[in-house]
Amino acid sequence: MEIEINFQLIFVLYLVLLIHELGHVIAIKLIGGDFLYVSLGHGPELWSFKKFRINKYFFIFMGFTGVKYKEKQSKFELVFFFLNGILFSAVIWLIINLFWDNSFVQEFNFCFYVLSFTALLPINYPIGGNPSDFK
Numbered sequence: 001m002e003i004e005i006n007f008q009l010i011f012v013l014y015l016v017l018l019i020h021e022l023g024h025v026i027a028i029k030l031i032g033g034d035f036l037y038v039s040l041g042h043g044p045e046l047w048s049f050k051k052f053r054i055n056k057y058f059f060i061f062m063g064f065t066g067v068k069y070k071e072k073q074s075k076f077e078l079v080f081f082f083l084n085g086i087l088f089s090a091v092i093w094l095i096i097n098l099f100w101d102n103s104f105v106q107e108f109n110f111c112f113y114v115l116s117f118t119a120l121l122p123i124n125y126p127i128g129g130n131p132s133d134f135k
Helices: 002-030 075-099 103-120
Strands: 034-040 042-049 052-057 063-068
Parallel strands (some): 034 052
Antiparallel strands (some): 034 063, 042 052
């Protein structure tokens, strides 16, 4: 039972991470930039399919959305792009919490809180030195 819960937690963590990155994809499309790819993990690319990549160190729970901004980006557009990962996640979080109540939802809530908290911190992540959404 315990191993099953751990695998479910890992699955939910990646699901929350993908939802967060999808928020950035939607934002870049809305502000007129180009979406290049979404990647999970850290390090060199291990596997890819169209615009989705899995990197060598997949079990480092990091995500990245590769984008190309238009020539002049307003401050509002940049804030919207970086904030939309959390905003989109929050909308999905609200929908899930309104309609379901089980262990999946509890794990989803935990992962949502952790990801949102780390994305809002103005830091460089210790692995790879990548900045958080608000650095």
